[in-house]
Amino acid sequence: MESHLNLLLVDDQRENLIALESLLAHSDYRLTSVTSAREALIALLKEEFALIVLDVEMPEMNGIELARAIKERRKTRDVPIIFLSAHHDAEGDILCGYGAGAVDYVTKPLNPAILQSKVAVFADLYRKNRALKIANSALESEIAERKVVEAALQEANQLKSERTAELHEMIQELESFSYSIAHDMRAPLRAMQGFAHIIRTEHASQLDPQGSEYLRRIDCAATRLDRLIQDVLSYTKVLRASAPMVTVDLDRLARDIVATYPNWQPPHVEVCIEGELPNVMGNEAFLTQCLSNLVDNAVKFQARGNRARVRIWAEPVESEVRVWVEDNGIGIAPENHGRIFGLYEQINAPGEYEGTGVGLAIVRKAVERMNGQFGFESALGQGSKFWLQLKTEDSR
Amino acid sequence: MTKSILLVEDDENDVFFFTRALTKLGIESPLHVASDGQQALDYLEGHEGYSNRNEFPFPSLVLLDLKLPHVKGLDVLKRVRELTERSVVVVILSSSKDPTDIAEAYRLGANAYLSKPGNFEGLVELVRAINDFWLKHNLTKAEKS
Incomplete structure (x- = not known):
């Protein structure tokens, strides 16, 4: 029903109005006919019009004056007007002042086809404008909705960062x-x-x-x-300490660590560093924790009476370095492979081996904080091979 | 002049073991104990009941714990360094190995920072070393020899 377009027809001659009504009779148009400028203004106050067809020559207020009044009112400023003019040349200049699209004219005597097609153009323009307005307001309400959602989101984010x-x-x-x-x-x-x-x-x-x-x-x-x-x-400490990454002379560090522990010396135990370990990117305190815990485990988890033999060596893996600590100890059963890195995890019966179940958790955390990797290979009764993979100066 | 030690320590067990270690090593330097930071300051400044320097001599060596009630060890150290008229050797004896504690202690003018040993044998070794270095061999500017 909104597809009806209101057209306002203004002419002081009743018979001219009848002619216009019959010319513009169309199911799309709802026609309102008035015979004076005053009536036209009243009609414009009451209703919204898509187009005004306006006779120029009228008593009291003529068409040009009426048009000026219409254009001065904000609410009606954009309503297009088609003037019906007897003197084409004289009024053309006046009409030009209104700007393109807002105003047009048809000369008398009326050519029905021209009037119909001009009205149709304005009607079409009005419809498109109306559709655009609807789309616009839909868009606006969508934007408003989004703004509400965004504000809520922002609030939630704020809350989240506070939490x-x-x-x-x-x-x-x-x-x-x-x-x-x-x-x-x-x-x-x-x-x-x-x-x-x-x-x-x-x-x-x-x-x-x-x-x-x-x-x-x-x-x-x-x-x-x-x-x-x-x-x-x-x-x-490994969790909390700040750990700047620097180049660490792993070879010197490992040899120093091994020399420090009285329990790791021959003849009871043999800890052997093979070749020269390369420099790595890491943190000396963390690496000390890692190596001493790994070697300590390697020496500790031995079958009774077995002489511990521990080998430490390094190999390049792509641009990084993998450091191995291998022992000839009791090994780890496959079902326990997932447990050994947990804090306080102890695989063996209490009292069988001294320990707190924290050592490997420390190693894992320290390696993690050095952006390295940590793993092992082991089978029950066949010893264990633990490895740390660390970055080198070439890694980045 | 016999050199005396002021031990600033709130843990009575640690005081007991320290005394025992001195006895075991046959060290006869007089030992005075302050069980909190305020008491240590009162002693050093000769306040409230510590004014008799015959009975409470100004120490040659202060062994200072860091975790103390009332006035913390580092605050004691700071105050001691503000007392300009007497210089005194202050050695921190703490169970903390926290790098910030260590750095702060040296910044405030500690002469040494020692970590409390975990067992009695270790303590005996440490007390022997303290005695040898700070009481036997070390010279301070207050004394001319």
């Missing part, structure tokens, strides 16, 4: 809390070990064998807890 910051802060607090707790636990432990030592060395004569055995157990438990705390501290 993330809060969480980060909380994690940091927790980490530093656990760090200081672990730290504080060492003082009473030192006391336990110290007093056990004093009783053992100075009061041994007052203890029966069972008492001595209990004392030994206290000492062992304290030592074990101390080691656990130290490992946890190392782990949190």
